[in-house]
Amino acid sequence: MGPETLHIGGRKSKLAVIQSNHVLKLIEEKYPDYDCKVFTLQTLGDQIQFKPLYSFGGKALWTKELEDHLYHDDPSKKLDLIVHSLKDMPTLLPEGFELGGITKRVDPTDCLVMPFYSAYKSLDDLPNGGIVGTSSVRRSAQLKRKYPHLKFESVRGNIQTRLQKLDDPKSPYQCIILASAGLMRMGLENRITQRFHSDTMYHAVGQGALGIEIRKGDAKMMKILDEICDLNATVCCLSERALMRTLEGGCSVPIGVESKYNEETKKLLLKAIVVDVEGTEAVEDEIEMLIENVKEDSMACGKILAERMIADGAKKILDEINLERIK
Template sequence: MPIEDKNNNNSNQLKHIQIGGRKSKLAVVQSELVKQAIQTYYPEIDCSILALSTLGDKVQTQPLYTFGGKSLWTKELEILLIDQIDEFPKLDLIVHSLKDMPTHLPEEFELGCIFQREDPRDAIVMKKGSQFKKLSDLPSGSIVGTSSIRRSSQLIKNYPHLKFESVRGNIQTRLNKLDNPLNEYCCLILASAGLIRLGLGDRITSCLDDVYYAVGQGALGIEIKKNDQQIKQILKTIEDPIATICCLAERSLMRYLEGGCSVPLGVNSSFNPETSILNLKGVIVSPDGKISIEDEINKSIDISNDETLKRDCELVGIELGDLLKQKGAKEILDKIDMTRNINARPTEV
């Protein structure tokens, strides 16, 4: 993938970059990672971070799909990409967990960069002192805490002997609930990337290699004002080329299926830079785990320039989407009413 010269003259004119993100501990860590990366290449540019609480941070009791889904994480910050408001400064970019970033952004904004994909797999975190390592080891009827319809639908299919219950809160809150002796949870299912970034990788008991992960999971998405060429050139330097290819295809698949963070779409992707072959796998599982549809695509990606790369990734997602639709994926998605379905899960961590 072509990389812009990090010493581009346009970047040298910029003296300060205002980074925005959510106020959770994980979000702040992610913003700091982006700040450090920018300043590694552009030490002459000062970067500061605005950590802002959003409605999604404040509401911890009601499933997110009942009042706006993933747009809750973006709207308030996006306003500041347009202009300064009261005491809040104008932002140059917003750092998101890519899996929480809508595939359809308002026309004023764009995905400026995909940055640093950590391990995208889901992790099993057993209660402290547990003798068990894997879900298959747990006794029948054991309660597993999870937070997404994607996870729960696949887990119900793969581990029908277990019970899966929704659990909300940030990562530390969930871990505290798990370790409480009075709590019935035997383990939690969490994204490996979040645990690793918070320095909690030692809590990972094992990873779920048999569960397809969320679109964009483990990667960071940086949102910018549309056509901000100066910021875009700087972000080009820090992007993760392989993650960009994989995640663009994953997001194309989700967009084509009209899915969001609270639908049972799972993916698995890999890109071989030597052969330029992208492998994208997708699965749709009904919330009760009874119907499962999956397929995969292997395609060559033209990485000679950004436009051909984006085009090819988009087509891979669409082609896989068509294969899944032919097998009945759309029917599964159409039957899911995210405001009423009691099996639905809120946005995942």
Template structure:
């Protein structure tokens, strides 16, 4: 779902969020159990610039190779004995939804592996025609308040930074007490050599407060240099055909 919806559409509800973290999956038969245990030159499969940028920042001894396809296709490519892949990184929710959570070697977060997830990862956004009250009432029954407010704060951050799904922006939100939302975000250069990160905590009870929190954190990141990182990436991006 784009961070800015068409004028004719709106977000009706976000049900309870699945695990938003990324996960490390090691090739079957290899002994490694974490990012730290991977040897020099190990090849990580991922097609995400957010993941590869953060991994380059923390684990410069690793190599990266593009890996695409659905969950089963990617897993088969990694497990193939003739492939170059040592492991892959993808969303934990994607594995859990197809019953493959047993293949997860390590769940990744700021406190374990150091990788922040994508905006809205693990969440399902229900988009409807704007102003459709019947659908608003129907789908509103599925909404989870904490998941909704956390995701709206993340989306506001991304929208303010003008980053899309191809931008190296990681985020992590956590409810640390009743009504207090912590949002941690990082912007990383593609080669992992430059980064800006910050955390902000505030009481959030409404959509407006969630949106304002995301905007405030984005402004702090830009002031610290995130805008320059993103501008350099955009300036060097190949033109679209």
């Protein structure tokens, strides 16, 4: 018998393929007896490039087609695991699926990208009415608080498409906002003009990390993933996801986070913000907690902070945003 094959699924975009191959390498380094193969699929979220995400559905747009293959009847098409950008994974997965693990996190920040020919170096440099390209309500809502004189316009497409739109001399955009991690994974770190931290903008839940989805209770895959996953990323991201789940927020609502875990002291610092779409109202808070049981304590930390923020008015802000979407 030859080596056993593991089928790894992911989206078809260039970045997603890089991410799937990264997980393939992690597994083959720890388990050289396995032969890993990457299977790619174009999801609905990849196909609809002309509308902002919040206007036509949630995170399942990136995951549903791939999930179907975890239980595929045809052994040649059946997946053993799916690699997601963790920020695209719903916090509640459908019955029969689970988040099997989280790999080492790349820089979770958002960043500013200016055109090649731009003389500007930061958002502070932009003139009144300058157009910032972003399709993220979380990003635009937070930046409106600090930069009410700027305009925010939707820009969709993969990273290369967005950069091409930005660099076009006829581009309406003075700059665009992207995740630092995506540029770093694609070898485009030189395009980062400025990184944002919580004093300007909190990043998305799970940003910069890869989440690996498996069939619920798949002991063999759990054993493999235990070897390739990262403690620090797991603690931070489980707490962030628990916060979002408690706030009942999806990818289309302005919830931002920042987390730091000290493995020596076992202390986790979690900060978060909920902002209304116009950036006029916000609830911001933070919590520090000792993490003794990784899964339980990390999730409890996120839940406690979310409940505190709800008591301070965060739920009211989110409910009003959802009502605006329905109108």
